[in-house]
Amino acid sequence: MPGFRLISFKRCPYVQRCVMILREKNVEYDIEYIDLSDRPDWFNELSPLGKVPVLEVTRDDGTKVVLFESAVINEYLDEVTPGSLLPDDPLERAHSRAWCVFGTALLSDAGDITMARDEETLAGDLERLGKKLDRLEREIDTGPFFLGAEVSLVDAAFVPALQRLAWANEFHPAMAIFEGHPKVARWWAALADRESVVNSAVPDLRQRYEAYVGRDRGGYRSLVGARIAA
Ligand SMILES: N[C@@H](CCC(=O)N[C@@H](CS)C(=O)NCC(=O)O)C(=O)O
Structure with a gap:
């Protein structure tokens, strides 16, 4: 098994996806945290897009390969470890990947609602989010996980969004994010x-x-943030 060094930022939702899969697959890894507001030179050199996660993979012969993008990293980790967290059938596999992309869109919506600074913006953000959650609700079958009985890469793609939506919901229960989405x-x-x-x-x-x-934030506070601060 190659050596794995994951570069992270402590608050990064995308890194969470990769850590989840490393742990689901019982893979040993080192994790190194950087401060994105004060990026070390070695990180700027290492990360092609200047983003985390980055997975530095050390082969048995000592050569290194740098992977980036959480979805790519997770598919690689899944492929090189026993058991697959994606369906065998190519069409079902593509369908799962498509829903991973949906998970990224949901994360973006979760970010918008947590940062909305006025009620009008929040109402628009919540409407957009509601439509996505309605669609997601129709897509989930028997559960408990997205593909059924077993955890998959789709679950990992959604974890950061679902976690942040659950937190936002606690701070501002009027959002009723999970209501109507059992x-x-x-x-x-x-x-x-x-x-x-x-x-x-x-x-x-x-x-x-x-x-x-x-x-x-420059004289403003998000509505969710204001609830936290209160
Ligand atoms: N599409 C990327 C997104 C990664 C991403 O945006 N990471 C943020 C931290 S949470 C980052 O590194 N931002 C720094 C920047 O954009 O300069 C992935 O899935 O890995």
């Missing part, structure tokens, strides 16, 4: 306490997230 709520409930999800980020992720969302 399957999505059950799905997150099945994932939330899983070891790979709990340990997908640093233990104080939630405090870091709260500090970030609640902090003064």
Whole structure:
């Protein structure tokens, strides 16, 4: 097995996806945290897009390959470890990958609602999010996970979005994010306490997230952030 060094930023949702899969697959790895607001030179050199996650893979002969993009990293990790977290059938596999992309879109919506600074913006963001959650609700079958009984790469793609939506919902329950979406709520409930999800980020992720969302942003505070600060 090659050596794995994952470069992370403590609050990064995309890195969480990769850590979850490393843990689901019982892979040994080193993790190194950087400060994205003060990027070390070696990171600028290493990361082609200047983003985390980056997975530096050391082959048995000592040569290294740098992978980037959470979805690409996860597919690679899945391929080189026993058992597959994607369906065998090419069409079903493509369908799963498509839903991983949907997970990224949901993460973007979750970011928008946590950062909305006025009620009008928040209402628009919530409407857009609601439509996505309605669609997701129709897509989930028997659960408990997206593809059924077993965790898959699709679950990993959604974990950061579902986690942040659950937090936003607590701070601002009027959002009622999971109301009318019982399957999505059950799905997150099945994932939330899983070891790979709990340990997908640093233990104080939630405090870091709260500090970030609640902090003064150029004289403004997001509505969710204001609830945290209150
Ligand atoms: N599509 C990328 C997104 C990664 C990403 O945006 N990471 C953020 C941190 S959470 C980052 O490194 N941002 C720094 C930048 O954009 O300069 C993935 O899935 O890995």
